[in-house]
Amino acid sequence: MLTHIPFPALPVPPSWFPGHMLQFQKMLPALLNKTDVVLELRDSRLPLTSINRNFEGALQKWRRERRQGGAAESTSPSLDTGVSRPTNGPVSQRVVVFSKRDLVPEWGIKVCSGSICGLAVLTEERVQPFQRAMASKFPDQKVFFASWNRARDIRALSELLVNVAREHPYRSELNVLVVGMPNVGKSTLLNALRNIGIAGPTPKALRTSAQPGMTRVLSTRLKLSVDPLVYAYDSPGVMLPFLGKGMVGAERGVKLALIAGIKEGLYDTEALASYLLYRLNVLDPVSPAYLKLLPPDTPPLLDVQEFLALLARRLCMLKRGGIPDSARAAVWFIKWWREEGGLASASAPALPDYSGVPGLETYRRGWGFDLEWNVDAAEASRYDEATIQAKMEDCIDRFEEAGSLEEREGGSISSTQEKKRLKEQQKARQRARSKARLASRKSS
Template identity: 35%
Template sequence: MSSTTRFLPRLQFTFANNHASWHPGHMAVFLDQLSHQLLDMDMVIECRDARIPLTSINPRLEEAVNSAWGPEWMDGEKGPREIGRHRQRLIVYTKRDLAEERFEEPLKLAFWKHAKQNIMFCDTKGAQDPKNILRKAVAFATKNQETILDMKILVLGMPNVGKSTLLNQLRNVGMKKGKHFNTSTTAGETKKLTGPLKIHEKPTILVHDTPGTMPVWLGKGDEASDKALRIALTNGIKDSLYADDTLAEYLLFKLNLRAAESDTAPLGHPDRVVPFHYGLPYSEELYDSTNDVNVFLTRLGKRIGALKKGGLIDFNRTAAFFLEQYRKGKLGRYTLDDLEQKEDLYADPNFSFYPSEGQPTRTQLHEQHHLNLLIPSPTHDAHILFNPEVPPWAPPLIKSAEHNDVVKFAPPIQIPSNLNEKVSEAVRRYFHGKDARDAAISETQATKRISEARKNVQRAQMKRFAMERWRRDGSGQRRMKDQPHVQKRLQEIENARVAALMGPGPSEKGNDSAGQQVVTPKT
């Protein structure tokens, strides 16, 4: 990149009109059976992807746990379904080594504050984090050994978040044994409940692996498309639903934004990251930033030798290489979810990474957007409350005209200023904001989709059983004969066969091979 000009990344991504939805039949069957299976479990480990800490939450899993265990299962309290039985749920964010470390502590605080969830972060490439998880399971089993004989653990999560890999590591640190569960980079590899498998001897701990389950409904519009692309970038959705060049364009958009944010931060600031170009094979052209994915893939294809016949760039192979480098962590540690509400700033036409004199700073824009989101616009002329000379969080005087105009006002309003507050606000929005409302609105659609998927599975099973029955007892052939066109054709064949055997009738005359006239006697 030239030293005299600054690279300005594009601030908005153009999404397709429709986002892909993937919820195959085996997921619907598993969700239908999950509540019943949970009745026999003592602990649930829910795995999520640390690169998409909010997008990788599947609300239907929590609904199934609450439905089976009751609302008071958390923290080992006695649930109303089975008095005296203790249960526990661990939330583990896997692939810790691929996400930004600076978000870990703020996420722990925010999830406990807004959802009363204790979360852990795990790097399954090492042994220390799986040991910590196993210690929690052993401590829970030991504490409740009077009611738990053989502790049973069910591992849940979305596709390809690392459930099987985590179980193999738990077995390795607990039993000193090798890999047992199949692992794959392809989403949906596990299609049914597997196990039990022992991962600890004293106390005895058994684990079950489960198929990954996608949310039935991601939402609508650009927000849903954004979620689907983030899931696809982490290999959490079927490969064929998104082309590699589309994912490469979205990834380039995200990485360019992150690089620009890093460049504007002072040296030593936690927001600074190593430019993603350093994770690619060295090329001066690649270090010249661009927003055009075709230009970027052309430069990268030349560098790695991804050429087709005639010296043309193989864009599919180049895009696949770019995505693989990101998924392996070669480009650096990046969290794809917007945990700092930066998308609100980028949507403002006044935003600039390098504001000139007179333009608002990012801090001022952030405060302005945050206040607009938290303070709903009243139906009356209550905007006079927010005089620039008066702190916007100051409540109006009781019984004043301004107080009467405001229907609801809940001070004080805290504007996020540090990372902890920004992440807390992102988690609050997820559990209590628009995402929660969308989830409630979409409940009917989710139920319809699950019902339809369940019906499709039942139809396929009935068809398979019928075909097997027909093949076994020959009723398939008899059923075929019942068809009108088949009956007609069979009758014609039978008539021809009888005519051939019987020969011509008594009144019919014919010639033999010698040309002499013969009369066929009537039989």
């Protein structure tokens, strides 16, 4: 078992922001004017890293303007009865959908077994630590977890949209816009919602791919429900123009590359394998998911080269002279994690069994790849849902504080983007001066 897990060295993050992403980002405010519900998709494994801050300004402005416009007309008395009734007021629902819920430990979403860490679950309200943590920090967002291969998840999300439409019966239709980072499953979700909401055989409406960037333009309207009428638009995945400076940007880029959110080939696979090994160790330091790939009785490993050498021999990936092919093993390891290893790592317990480890005072725990915290060995016996929620809230607070500090220090903008911005400002000032001089000549 591992009691100390060192953080790996990470490469400088690449830049990947194709023109179609910039084009959609500029279109977003106009699209929101005809949108009633925004489905913002994020990856459950990266619940914080997959937040796209480029959307925040436009989405908050949309909610604010809709609320101001609809405050006076949310209800109105009937002329003949005097009883309040729904009106055709504006709708502005924001639903954050976390995809791939089956790839994160269930104890962070909902405790189904009736207990956690040996403690009885008393109420339904206490068994959703991550949802409650998000509701505490982002009260204006409705959080929904789903896995596209679970029909009940898709049906529940479809019913959520239908219920929003039924709450506004005087609107002729409900328009939904799906947004998010690349490769979080937007097109796959819409195909599944369409299949659930439309009776009879429903052909696949949108192309899907395991590689990011398949959707490059806004889709035509897709009908998701007939009664009431619900339509949706698919949108291109939008990456951050700049992943950030220093270790913050480096880790953000590696995380997104591991979930295939960044174009293949921009990262060295051995660097990704090193970080993946670290994360799997944090999720379960006693019996990490990768041990099933190695010879029996192999202990958890910290060194990625040692791990890849063992894995290459196990898979018979050898170069001339019997030398392990670490590069091939790294590619295989990442593919294994994306296809089946994620399911194995999702079975990690809320607390590892560290009984009998002398002198252990603290150790690391994690949920997904974004939430990580220290556990005092002395508090392990009192480790319940409220404790997990508090730990998760601290992680969210640190993430928000780091994001605010990054923005204040200009860390969210690259030096190239800053030079371009300054150059555009200079040109704008020159145009303003030229117009002023021209106006002065005309007046004289």
